Amino acid sequence: MTDTVDTSNPTNEAQEIEKELDDSARVLKRGAASAGAGDRRASTNDVVVARTDVEWLGEYLLGTWAAVRLGARELTARPELQRVEGQTYPEHRERVFGQLKLLVENGQVHRAFPKSLGGEDDHGGNIAGFEELVTADPSLQIKSGVQWGLFGAAVLHLGTQYHHDTFLPGIMSLEVPGAFAMTETGHGSDVAAIGTTATYDEATQEFVLDTPFRGAWKDYLGNAAKDGIAAVVFAQLVTKNVNHGVHAFYVPIRDAATGDFLPGVGGEDDGLKGGLNGIDNGRLHFTDVRIPRANLLNRYGDVAEDGTYSSSIESPGRRFFTMLGTLVQGRVSLDGASVAAAKIALTIAITYGNERRQFTAGSDTDEEVLLDYQLHQKRLIPKLATTYAASFAHEQLLTKFDQVFSGAADTDEDRQDLETLAAALKPLSTWHALETLQEAREACGGAGFLAENRLVGLRADLDIYATFEGDNHVLLQLVAKRLLSDYSRRFAKADFGVLARYVVEQAADRTVNSSGLRSLAQRVADLGSTARSVGQLREASAQRQLLTDRVETMVAEIAGALRPASKLSKKDAADLFNLHQAQIIEAARAHAELLQWEAFTEALEGEAGLTSGMDDGTRVVLTWLRDLFGLGLVEKHLAWYLMNGRLSPKRAQAVGLYTERLAARIRPHAQDLVKAFGYGPEHVRAAIATGAEKARQTEARDYYREARAAGTLPSPEKKPKRP
């Protein structure tokens, strides 16, 4: 290995990189000119002046459901919908339940329900509005998600006309608060294995619900500990001594008047949690609880009076996944809410980092602003890039969701694509939100630890987003299985030339404008095998190739390693799979990262109708941000690129130097980039992000300046040296 890093002339290297960054602006300018961006160009000389058109970018980020989001933000700006820190959990539960009534009064929660019942049949808009609630209080978001997004949506999507007419009005009005009783103490993400049974009794034409053992208690259910008077209960449907698998049943659980459990129903309070304490999570169990036959939510499976089972979907497996698939909106909305929380976190930390001064460095008197420190940039600015990527990716996910649920594009394949996309993006965005909130907290020091600055509360609330609505690792495993099954179906005997285009198409399939991406993918193929210079790294095509290549190579390797499984015993096959589990999940993560990158790139280069309003200066800033995201991914996985001969050691080091310089270039625009998120002080509500820190710093500097001028400042004995 001779191509190791030459550090003999770092200055030249830095200059080359700066030159590349200038060139990137030049190229963008030419590109913009040829695209006819016209008089919105920010400069007339050869280099475009980087700037951020905050107003335009803010509108662009609001996306398709801008009006709904703005309406929801007006609502979340109202103090009565916001979290009060320091309440006990019984008080907090009380408050959030009251807030749900306000949501009903304000018509915020009926968009997804049928027009015939007073809704709007607007699925994308419903989720967009719902996500915004996270900035008021994540407990409010999740509690209303339980009521209308899970309990109500299960009746809507798994039930039929009778259920809609009978149950939805009470659910919509909150007259009937309800639990979504799927998870059991013994089974979370593995829903197929739940223990609760619903056995049909032909004699009385009733289902009899039973909890056979402690592990089959329903658990962690919002509305179960206190407020719920009904529940959609998932149970193994048994009739004529045959188990037809998991189905959903509408089950009254409490007397609405007294609040007592109905006969045969029991439960427990889950008590205090790490967060989301405005929600009354609890446990439920059933002993010989009888419900009418009609309470089976029978859209995908029914039992006749005589106990005969029927279903429009023959395969029990497909039926199960079809039923569960109708509930994908939970994952979609967690993805969006996590992006919103990351935006709030960065708004706080970047605003504070732009005002707070600490340690004198280049001056005898003036301390440095935190965000001018390289490390502070390295901690926050890549997270800003990822937040933009996740935001654009979420917009694509929400659009796909709306297309499927509105019926505009609702084939089996569309539904599978939606589920895979949600399973890929939700893990990345929920983890990203937690990491961002934590980094923001630490970057704000002790101030970040105070409840009044919100970072700790949001982090505590969002913690569970990583494991509920599908554990993140389990979801990534689902994504990987989809990648592998597509691979084996299409390339069992294919040559490598076909393979080479495979994952590119995979990625394209997941995005909204797949045709546009497909043709870009074609361009990649013409470029050759590795990025050949620092300059090339900033080409979108080079980034795409590096990211795509990694996914496709990993999938192919795993597929090869697992090939013998079909000839092995079930036990040995499971062991073989387990030997590659970490690699499998890493491949899914790489795929999901590529999807985020594609979404960011699509937002930059996509249809003229959407991006034509982008001025050249804004395009420069957003392109730097996209490059930072893309090359940041390459940097994160640098060992892979080196081990697999995709980057030489020299090029690999250029990646790190380049991302460092990109962060420094973006730094002056960081405040504008968080401003474009569009959250005002009424949403951010952090004492340190209100300008208070700036006022304190100014007061302190004025004090010393005036004392120095007046000669009243004591002279130093001798300036202490810093360590």
Place this chain on the structure above:
Amino acid sequence: MTDTVDTSNPTNEAQEIEKELDDSARVLKRGAASAGAGDRRASTNDVVVARTDVEWLGEYLLGTWAAVRLGARELTARPELQRVEGQTYPEHRERVFGQLKLLVENGQVHRAFPKSLGGEDDHGGNIAGFEELVTADPSLQIKSGVQWGLFGAAVLHLGTQYHHDTFLPGIMSLEVPGAFAMTETGHGSDVAAIGTTATYDEATQEFVLDTPFRGAWKDYLGNAAKDGIAAVVFAQLVTKNVNHGVHAFYVPIRDAATGDFLPGVGGEDDGLKGGLNGIDNGRLHFTDVRIPRANLLNRYGDVAEDGTYSSSIESPGRRFFTMLGTLVQGRVSLDGASVAAAKIALTIAITYGNERRQFTAGSDTDEEVLLDYQLHQKRLIPKLATTYAASFAHEQLLTKFDQVFSGAADTDEDRQDLETLAAALKPLSTWHALETLQEAREACGGAGFLAENRLVGLRADLDIYATFEGDNHVLLQLVAKRLLSDYSRRFAKADFGVLARYVVEQAADRTVNSSGLRSLAQRVADLGSTARSVGQLREASAQRQLLTDRVETMVAEIAGALRPASKLSKKDAADLFNLHQAQIIEAARAHAELLQWEAFTEALEGEAGLTSGMDDGTRVVLTWLRDLFGLGLVEKHLAWYLMNGRLSPKRAQAVGLYTERLAARIRPHAQDLVKAFGYGPEHVRAAIATGAEKARQTEARDYYREARAAGTLPSPEKKPKRP
């Protein structure tokens, strides 16, 4: 680059690795035999059977202050000293204050104070006992740390006989609760820049304390919001119009009878925090507050009646750092408490992961235990290895601390080494605790989010450990500056041969038995330049070389890059430094990781007196664990090793495969390895780590087995396929 990874024959590779693991046991056996381990050998054939001697290992981990730790654990087992979840913060504060009185009654908190006042002059033991309080309630640990470890210790170490006699008895008995008023709203880690002034008034022979602006309010002080009736206040000492820098003053702040602030003193409550809500953190400010001249804690600097300043330390810089250095125990104890918290987290998650079953894989009926999944191993077992490393490193730090503070080894160099060691280890262990608590939380799913399972509460409390008592990044920067100043002092004109031994010696200097390590370091030099095979990677000498080489190369690179700074303007020099800030901090982190690795290795290979009781089987397990830690570090920084030509792509991939197999080998011993931490159910106090999950799993499996046997289990319609 031709030496890319060949994946054509993964089976052979896996076999080779397994063979290497077997060989490692063989080699250990020979080593143990020649060391005369005698009849404690676990096996008589050629391969030692890996096992864990839990009892011996438990005692070994307790370390030098075993008796103190066991005594403290008896105390923390008492419910009245433990956290009650769900209290409001006023209730929690009340409870913790009451607990402090219990600590006094039980003689837990006076060990560090002079024998003449009823203490024991036992500095190491004091910290050891204090750290253990974290398992009862981190608020209890930190609140007693504020009272006796900061407020009391400042009087002890910065004051003289008069202060000891006058103030310590009340502090020790808790008659005088006090705040440690160093941090200001405007200045945290940069203590030298605080704004509070103490100006000597010759006329009245008093110091006059003043807070000149809002940013100079003291902030985040435990005991300030409610309980404190006095404070040690850090302020710029001004006399005869000269500022002699930061000194500490004993200042009464509240009327003990009424609890009201004394004239001129004001303050605010910091309110609810992200954790540690048993502590009444608050703000203080001073307006013309007069205190007697004698209230200056005058060990390192004094003012005579006529206002003349004198100090035994001429340089203001050195004086400042000497004063601050006496307070290093805060960092030492956070290091130890973080290790204890990580041990609790892993005890919970590994116990649960060993009982919880989810998804059938290799069987039609039995679900897999979580810890048998490769990914679950990958998530938890490397953290177990790091916890062992951090635990052994902490024992060395505590020993060093005790030597300095007992006077056994108390030169300037010893003190500097202690401070550097504390500044290196505290960031790593506090971050490690947070990461471990979070991984454990997620690995326990929804159950991990319940307060009753403790992970979320501990994580919330320990969050601030990363930024208080010195922000972690600032501390690492101090470490780096020490590395660089040592480097420049010793190697300004040296050749590379000298340099090559430099950081090895650095590492050796930091450990207790430096002579032993120095000779080992010599052995490294004989080995050659890179690890040459998978087999070699498991040699301690190869790991040491890889880790040491990285530190020394990074330090040399940075030193080279910064060399022009001396010829630059202050501003340009600061800019140059800033350009390398991230790299500088990464070098410090690498150094700290090496220190942890050396401590683990020392614990394995150190003096016969300590390790001779280790049986061969235990040595095999601990060696695997150490190798997993060491090679895990190499894996984490793999890109660096590849870019710098230290590992070929082929070898680099072997590292990952080897750590994966190491984790699998350690997996059967994981439960024993957490058992050896020695925390009983009364310390762990997590409902899911009590065997409850195992009982639930057994009940469920029995139910299905019996129903199957009795023929009462409904037959499946057709087994649903898993996605």
